[in-house]
Structure formats: structure tokens, C-alpha cells
Amino acid sequence: MARKKKTMKGNDAAAYVSYAFTEVAAIYPITPSSDMAELTDQMSATGEKNIFGETVNVVEMQSEAGAAGAVHGSLAAGALTTTYTASQGLLLMIPNMYKIAGELLPNVIDVSARCVASHALNIFGDHSDIYACRQTGYAMLCSQNVQEVMDLGAVAHLATIKSRVPFVHFFDGFRTSHEIQKIDVWDYAELKEMTDMDAVNDFRRRALNPEHPVLRGSAQNPDLFFQAREACNPYYDNVVDVTESYMQEVNKRIGKDYQLFNYYGAPDAERVIIAMGSFCDTIEETIDYLNAKGEKVGLVKVRLYRPFSAKHLIGAIPATAKVISVLDRTKEPGSLGEPLYLDVVTALRGSQFKDVPVYGGRYGLGGKDTNPADAFAVFANMAATEPKKKFTLAITDDVTYLSLPRAESHDTTPEGTFSCKFWGLGGDGTVGANQNAIKIIGDNTDMYAQGYFAYDSKKTSGVTISHLRFGKLPIKSTYYINKADFVACHNPSYIDKYDMLNDLKPGGVFLLNCSWSAQELETHLPASVKAYIAKNNIQFYTIDATHLAEQTMKDGRRTNTVLQAAFFNLTKILPAQQVIGLMKDGATKSYGKKGEEIVKMNHDAIDAGFNSAHPVEVPALWADAVSDSVGAEVAEEREDLRNFVVDVLKPSTAQKGDELPVSAFAKAADGTFPQGSSAHEKRGIAINVPCWKTENCIQCNFCSYVCPHAVIRPYALSADESASAPASLKKIPMTGLGELEFALGVSSRDCTGCGSCANICPGKKGEKALVMQPIESQLPEHENFEYLKKLPAKPEVAEKFKVSTVKGSQFRQPLLEFSGACAGCGETPYAKLVTQLFGDRMYIANATGCSSIWGGSAPSTPYTVNGEGKGPAWANSLFEDTAEFSYGMFLANKAVRSRLARLTKELISVDYASDCVKSAGQKWLDTMDNGEENKAASTDYIAALKDGINVDLTGTQWEKEWLANGKVCTCDARNKAREILVDEDYLFKKS
Ligand code: SF4
Ligand code: SF4
Secondary structure (H helix, E strand, O other): OOOEEEEEEHHHHHHHHHHHHOOEEEEOOOOOOHHHHHHHHHHHHOOOOOOOOOOOEEEEOOOHHHHHHHHHHHHHOOOOEEEEEOHHHHHHHHHHHHHHHHOOOOOEEEEEEOOOOOOOOOOOOOOHHHHOOOOOOOEEEEOOOHHHHHHHHHHHHHHHHHHOOOEEEEEEOOOOOOOEEEEEEOOHHHHHHHOOHHHHHHHHHHOOOOOOOOOOOOOOOOOOHHHHHHOOHHHHHHHHHHHHHHHHHHHHHHOOOOOOEEEEEOOOOOEEEEEOOOHHHHHHHHHHHHHHOOOOEEEEEEOEEEOOOHHHHHHHOOOOOOEEEEEEOOOOOOOOOOHHHHHHHHHHOOOOOOOOOEEEEEOOHHHOOOOHHHHHHHHHHHHOOOOOOEEEOOOOOOOOOOEOOOOOOOOOOOOOOEEEEEEEEOOOOHHHHHHHHHHHHHHHOOOEEEEEEEEOOOOOOOEEEEEEEEEOOOOOOOOOOOOEEEEEEOOHHHOOOOOOHHHEEEEEEEEEEOOOOHHHHHHHOOHHHHHHHHHOOOEEEEEOHHHHHHHHHOOOOOOHHHHHHHHHHHHOOOOHHHHHHHHHHHHHHHHHHHOHHHHHHHHHHHHHHHOOOEEOOOOHHHHHOOOOOOOOOOOOOOHHHHHHHHHHHHHHHOOOHHHOOHHHHHHHOOOOOOOOHHHHOOOOOOOEEEEEOHHHOOOOOHHHHHOOOOOEEEEEEOHHHHHOOOOOOOOEEOOOOOOOEEEEEEOHHHOOOOOHHHHHOOOEOOEOOEEEEEHHHHOOHHHHHHHHHOOOOOHHHHHHOOOOOHHHHOOOOOOEOOOOOOOOOOOHHHHHHHHHHHHHHOEEEOOOOHHHHHHHOOOOOOEOOOOOOOOOEEEOOOOOOHHHHHHHHHHHHHHHHHHHHHHHHHHHHOOOOOHHHHHHHHHHHHHOOOHHHHHHHHHHHHHHHHHHHOOOOOOOHHHHHHHHOOOOOOOHHHHHHHHHHHOHHHOOOOO
């Protein structure tokens, strides 16, 4: 039966195929698996039928642990049940996975494999989650690309029904789950034909039912448990054969060659890699390149990882293999080797390969891009006279020296592959437009298409990089594009921030969205960009998409349609009339429900964008443009922060984080970063920022109160401060405190342009005191902000305008600033306000979620410190345990402060302790549960203790008093004081 072709994501393929075999889905969303649950839910809502002719019953539970419990119960009662998860979500399912496997219940968990949080959270792909459940009794089947997700997903479901052994079907998070590919799609009728309906019926007959009751899951003592546990062995012996037979059945129907372990490469290969997951496609591409040049290399792809069939592995390795490297996408600290490596080494013992050296490498942790240069490096290492037997890939390890040097980068993509890279601003529609473009090309031509989208950690308004490939041959390049035919920059502010042209092939096309004339280009383009364009014969185009979007879409931010049309025109991938028609059809379909006007706006934008890119005449002189200065000084008083900004933040925000060596994180090995780094980002992403009209201002501070990013702030200036302020600083007499002046500072390069401040501003007589103006006109405000920010707080202001009021609170320094939250975020103004009230003594236990991303996405740290270096101490544990985590922080403080209180009581009770220490100690005890009062009491107490200890001569002040009283010195008091001072940071009451 011919299969339909469709362009879809890996998650869509998994959901599509699992839906066929599912009666109940118990779900709980976790990135990057959420799409699978959402699509299943959507299919259920639209009444799609599974192979049994029923609509899937989808239930959303309260957690992954809850979803696993519901899966277990539903299976026990006789419904084929599925769930989808990743990372910690999978780990939360482990207890039920033991139970489901122990009870031989057929089940598939589709896992978009993702890193498990350790020193930091990471939502991207690796295999640490699936390896963490290899002991549960689930069989584990790996798909390495979107097509395999469709095909092996079916094998997993078919095999679990027949074998009774439950399956984890996994594929790489993001790289496969979110990669868009044109694939062949199963017809449900064919899946039904392959399903062992007798096994389905047996499953239902075995289910718990009061009509024929049994007891399942008893408590067994040592006399029975072990033997009963061994009784399942035949099922595990059988699952290997069952899986293999279903692979053969699938192969027969669709002309593939799925095996438990597939070999790819030279039949007489001497150097062989063993790996699983999406990197296998890249290794295959590299093998094609190397073998075409006469080398003899190969790859064994692991598909059925559990049960691990040594026989099938050995059968897959070519007899000519002289050296093997096993690649694992996980890290098991302290182990002799990573899991797959250990399995392979064990499997080869006693085989004809027992004397073949086996090396072990780690790669791709936390989504690290791994490309052909890394595969080259592995093959080169195997041929080296002194190979590394344990190694890492794609990083520079200058601490333990495990990394292999990256080999020279070659273009290994098949001839005719067209590669494009788009740099967009999160939320500007670039990603959506590119997803559309892939579908247009994939679904309307005979070309293969691939799309992958990389994001930075900002919630929106961060950089997005779309990687699109098209070609006549299947695309196996599961890595970022580094040799592009077309590069588009959708945001002009990127031009001097990112090295976008480095990946553009000589003769390639560069499209820049900007409003600059030829003359202005001279000013705005960095020398390195000019030189690259001129020296590499780049076809350079500009387009003013913002202006065209304003004209057609009535919103200058909605540039995506205009730019997509320009892309199609410049690349000529499809004939003009055809692509314009397809784009317009797509817009009609997408926006039809929103009315004719919206559809027309989109059609106009397509027409406007198609012919509006202007070729730029590249002056020959550009080739000689002198390189721009790099590594500008960072003015920052805190040494820890300055070093961090220079060594980590700046390279990372310039998209050069992959180039940082391990030593850059030596101080952050435990995941600790300095607070306050977001102030050094200065993203400059706003189109319009607020401009203060002093004559309309009533000094209410509402603007500051609602600003999600602490960009606009009120300040009070003394006469002297006012006199020495920059000339451009606007100020007005302060209402109620005539001797002071009032000014609003706006950190324009940190503004997101959300307009919340201007929206809330009451102004005077209907005239706003804040008006949004183009950022270029307001950039000088930055100098004023820097001046204002350094001014000391005024006690009279705090006295007059109480902190418990909206107005008064805003004169306090926000200790949350310039976060990566979305423009106009409704959450951060409250979090910011809390820091203004309690930030200098505040612990934050932040649950994993939106607030942990805007609050703690490396390398930017928006929680910051005050002039005394105090500020919120922030940590994230998990999604589900923040109450317990924060309770632990409370308990720790209570324990340490209780000890300090006991020591203080003992200290002040000795009669030779000075009056000063006695009264300060008592004051501290009296206020220890009052946050504000305890601040001063703690400061005084610390000073009194230090004063006592620092007296030289015959001993402490107390000793002198003791001696003056004619008594004997024991030094006990001094030791107590020292003990208290060791933990002086804990004296202050925390929040
Ligand atoms: Fe703050 Fe938004 Fe106003 Fe900018 S536009 S100052 S981010 S409220
Ligand atoms: Fe002035 Fe408007 Fe800000 Fe109030 S909200 S302080 S009126 S600028």
C-alpha cells in the first residue's frame, strides 16, 4: 500500500502513530514532549478514530507521576494506554514503570529524550533521561529521525501488544522531536493489519475484572519474591524476536531495512562507531564523504537498546573491524564508562571482537550541536598513534583534557542541497513563516525539506535562528547549518552583535531587513561584515520590511510575511507565480476565520515583499575594511561579575557560547553564577521607547511600578546632584519636597518597547507624560540613566513617601532588572516589587517554569545586588518541589540562627562581657524575628563583637575587664564571639 507523504515534526509523527494503537492517553506536558500530548488531544477533540474505530480518551493529570499512575490503572483494567514525556517527567514515572513492566502490561511511552537537570536546568536533547530508566524492565527502542519515529513508533506498539513487555520509544528531544521533515505516513488500515488482535483480546481478558477476579501486586516476602521476579525472563527473551519480526514485517511493506542493530558504511570497514539517536544520520553523511575518498569506516546504529542483544550487535559489526568507538549522549560521573559503552564492552567479551580496542566518547549533552567535524574527529582518533580512549566531542576541555580536537569542517551535505539560515527576533513570526515555507516546499514539490529552529533562553524577543534545508536527496544533516547558500537577518540591530555571515558560502545571498540607504549602510555595517561581503562575492540585498509591514499589515513588527515572500523571490526555489499562489492560499487558510480584511492584508504583504528586496552595489573598498575592535572594556566594580561578563556573558550573547572552553566554567562547576549580569546585555531590541514629557508628569510613579523590566525608574536629586547631572537630563521640582528634584531615568537599550508605562501613565488633563518614540531618538537617555542609577537614596524621600505605597516603593532600588521576560510581562512587575520591599534579605526557591526562565536563564542573571552587595539569593530545584525546597531553606536558617541565639545568650550572660556586646546581643535577640528592625540590630551586634575581638595587648576587651575585676581569663567569651562572627551573614533575619 503506497504511503502518503507529509511534512511534519518528529513529535507529530510519534503522536500520529501512537494514536492508532491507543484507547486512553493520560498526559502531562513537559518540553519537548508536549506537542505529542497536544496533538493527541487535538485528534481526539476532532473525533479521529484509532484502529479500533474509537476516539482516544485523553485525560490530563496533575503531574507525570499522576499520569503514570493513571496509565498503570488503565492498563490494569484493560485499555491500551499511552503517555508522552521527557526528562524529569520520565523519572517521575519510574516507580510506576517498574510496576507496569513487572505486571507485563503492554504499553508504549513516547519520549523525546532530554537532559536531566544537574548543575543547571537544560530542556534540550540528550539521553540522560532514558538511560536513567533502563533498569525498570521497559524495552527501549530508539528512532534517529522523523521517518523512523513514524516507522519504529509502530514497531514499538505492535511489539508491546504481542510480547507483553512495555516499551519506551525514544528519539532526540528538539533535534528530532521538533525537526520538520517530509516523510512517508502510515495508513491506519495497514497498522491494523499488522496488529495481533488475539494478543489485544488476551490483554483484555487478563485485565482486572470483578467478573473473574484476581489479585495482582501482592506483598511478597524473601521466600517468594526472588523466584517470582525471575519468572518473567522468557518474556524478555521473546521480545527481541518479536521486535525483530515486526521490523521485518514493516520492511516488507515499505521497503526499508530496519534491524535491531543496523550497519552503515564500508563492508570492509576497519574503524567503526557504535551510537544511537539523531547523530547517527550525521555520522552516515560523514561516512559517505569519507568512504567516497577511499577510507573504510562504518557505523552500527543501535535501535533496540533494551533488551540488549549481544548476538545481534556482534552480527552487525563487520568482521574487518580493527577498532571501535562507542558514543554515549549522557554523563554518568564516576562510572567506568557510559552505559552504551559498558554494554558494548560486555557484549564483545568472548566474541571474535574480544581483542578489538573499544573507546568511549561523550557527546551532545544538553543539546550541544554535534556535526560532521566531530564525526571526523572520532574516526581520526581511531586512526591516531596515541588515541584517546575516553573522550568528549564538540567542546574544548582545557581542564581534564578529554576533548578531541574538532577536525576541519567539510561540506558533507549531498550535492544539490540548498541551505538557508534566518536570524529573527523571538515573537516576530520568523519561525512560523519558515515552518510554513518548509510545508509549502515539502508538500508541493518533489524536494525533500528539513527545518530546525534554535532559540536563545529569552521568553520572547530573544534571537531565533531557523535552519532550513531543501534538496532532491534525503536530508540527513542533523546539525546546525554552517555552510549556507542564503542568510537572512530580520532584525537590523543584529548586524553588529552576531557573526551572521561566517556561515555563508562564497557567492551566497545575504538579505538584510533595514531602512538604511546606501550611505547609511556605510555607517551601520561593521567592517567585518563589509569585508566578508566584498571578499566572498556575496549577493547582498536589503529590504525595509518594517515599513512594508506598516503599510500592509498596519503593524511594523509583523514583518514575517513580507520577508518570506522576499526569500522565495531571491532563492527561486519555486516559480514565482506558483509560490505566490501557494503563499496566498496558505494565508487564506490560516486567516480565513479572522475575516476578509486580515486575509487581504496578508495577500498585500506577500505582493509587497516579493519584489521589494534591493540589490546593493558592493563597493570594492569594502574588501579593505579594517576589522572592528573587539573585547571592549567592561566597566563593572564587582570583580566576580566583571570577569563573568567578559569571559562568559559577552561571548554567549554573541552566539559564541559553543566556543567557550571548560575552564570558563571552573568556578561555576556547581552551577553558581554571579547576580546582576543582565545589566550588561543591553539588547536594544525595542523599536519605540518612552520619552518623558515633564510638563505632563504628576510624579505618581505608576510607570515604574508596571514596567516589567525595571527600565523606567524615578529618582530624587539634591541641588548638587542636579547641577552636576548631564545637560540632557530632564528634571522637575519634587512634589512635597521642594528642595529636591524629580527625574525619570529610562535605560533605553534595556527597554522592550512594550508600552506598559505609557499605557498606564495618567498624565495631566488628558495629555500623557510618556510618549513612545523611536529608540534612535532616545538613546542619549542611557547616559542619564547611568548617572541617576549611582545617586544615593534620600532618607527624606523614604520618610515622606512610605514604601508601603505605590509611589514610595518605586524609590527603592529594584533588585530584579532587565529580565528575559516577554515584553509587557504581567508577572515580573510583582516579582520586582517584592525585591524592592524585601530583596536585600530574600531567598528565592523558584519552581521550574516561566519565572525560572526569565529569572535564571544563563548567562543572564536579572536578580541583582544593592550598594552593599546584598540581594535575592536565587535557586531552582525542580518543577514540582518548590515548597519543600524553600521549606528546606527556612529550616537551614532556623537551625543556624537558633545556634547563634544560643551562643549569644551564653555570651551575654557571662559577667565579663562588655556592656556594649551585652546590649547589642540582647537587641539582636529581641529583634531576631523582625526583618526590618533586625537589620540595624545585626549590624550593631557584628560591630560590637568585632570591636571586642580586635583588641590586642593581653587579650580581648572582655579579658581586660575580667582581669580588672581581679578574676581569671578563660577566653571563652572571645571564642564564642568568633564562632558567632563566622556565621555573621546569618544574623540578619531573612525572608
Ligand atoms: Fe518598561 Fe515597557 Fe516602558 Fe520599556 S516600554 S520602559 S520595558 S514599561
Ligand atoms: Fe509621570 Fe506618567 Fe510616570 Fe506618573 S506614570 S510618574 S505621570 S510619567
